[in-house]
Amino acid sequence: MADRVLVTLDAEVRDAEAPLLYADDIGALRGDGIFETVLLRGGSACALELHLARLARSAAALELPAPDLDAWRFAVEVAADAWGGDREGVLRMICTRGRDGAHPSGPAGKGDLAGPQPDTTGYVLVTPVPERVAAARADGISVITLARGLSDQVADTAPWLLLGAKTLSYATNMAALRFAARMGADDAIFTSTEHRVLEGPRSSVVIQRGKTLITPPARSGVLPGITQRALFAEAERAGWDCRYESFFTADLITADSIWLLSSVTLAARVNRLDGLRYSLPESAAEIPALVDRGIAREWSVTDW
């Protein structure tokens, strides 16, 4: 069983052990591109339509051409078929600004990486689910809070910060995870300069109190979460009260439970936050099942 499946946006299956990207791809040179990470389960890409809608939103934030969603859908289908349905997989959709100066005669082709590049690079890559995922789903994770250094008020007024876009420029997110690991933690929660909760480096934060779920609103500069949204949709059906509201680090301490939601790990309960232990309350026990149902729903791209 191959541990890599690679499909380019023309729906061609490629040898993942052969190089794909040119040395001058602006995605590689500048992290200038966008991506989505999708769980493959039972041969299907979970909540694919929501991921496609978010990909389009990220493209707009970066002033990339609008993605050809039909082409992406088809490439994902080809990749999912090649991966098979007997094990989960991590499917990534990667779209970069393309090669530097791809059109030397055009207005963009001045060798200037900041200019528009008409030919984006797009591909779908499937890899195995990381080992950490099973443990995170079953036992939860330990987390530390880290300052992002930004106010939760800047997203609207400083569009160049690309808050809420899922860009390939994740070096600081990766550094935050390494920092957390050095502190003995599995993951991190970023906080704003106002000590409000933002998000994890690769997840949304949801707190639970009784039958209420709360997550920070997108206007605070967080990436809108697809797994969080799937949870909210199912939870509302099941009678929960689901809210988009800002809350403080202190609210984490007094919550009944805290969850990091992400497309591959799904629902990871925080079992330790900055050294404080949390047990799983009975009232939160159904959350993972709600997430499982939510991501398996038939979503449409207009649900975004």
Added chain:
Amino acid sequence: MADRVLVTLDAEVRDAEAPLLYADDIGALRGDGIFETVLLRGGSACALELHLARLARSAAALELPAPDLDAWRFAVEVAADAWGGDREGVLRMICTRGRDGAHPSGPAGKGDLAGPQPDTTGYVLVTPVPERVAAARADGISVITLARGLSDQVADTAPWLLLGAKTLSYATNMAALRFAARMGADDAIFTSTEHRVLEGPRSSVVIQRGKTLITPPARSGVLPGITQRALFAEAERAGWDCRYESFFTADLITADSIWLLSSVTLAARVNRLDGLRYSLPESAAEIPALVDRGIAREWSVTDW
């Protein structure tokens, strides 16, 4: 004359029109890597030793293995020879964290992009100097100030923000340049939440008053500038007073001249800032020549 020269870290000249990077390179997936941009002039890589020293510093900040500087030196030499000495070139050194799960049996190979990846990807790419450069050197540039949203006090306490490291995660820098272009400007200067001047998306900021040059200190979270350092070294020899001091946006307004210094454009005088015009004072006329001399000096890696 080829408009691309590509040399891998084993000093092998590659066909730049053939793909080089694997689809699962963490540099491409996460912008997780480091780079340097060096001017080739007369067949030589300007201030190469300073660039190598900064590359090593960036690697440490990202917890990448220490770069093999001899290998980089040699690859650069091969690339510079292939490019030739009859025109300038933009030489990039690119180092990524390598392929995801490159060592499935090792401690890192868990398909977890946040873990250490022992085999980094390294290459040297030479491309033509962008068209904008000649005009910027000759006529200067128009600039707008943009809020970075960060305090200038966070660099030391929040190492996960990677301030002062030159990472491949430049999407927000590119977005700032696009935003500036939409506003009719050529470039941008980032400011802190305290309204202090930080840096440009791809340059250092230096202000001039009489025979004094001032640039923000590295502790404010700016990337230490090699061209700025080269200027300071030459200017001090020529009797200028050169200082690393924080200053405010308002100080830009009252400066005799403002310069954006970068490795390829070198000294670009700001001829318009947020709509305010600046002429070139006689007292600043020698600055470009000082930069030219500074980058041509024999630097050693310990000068960093």
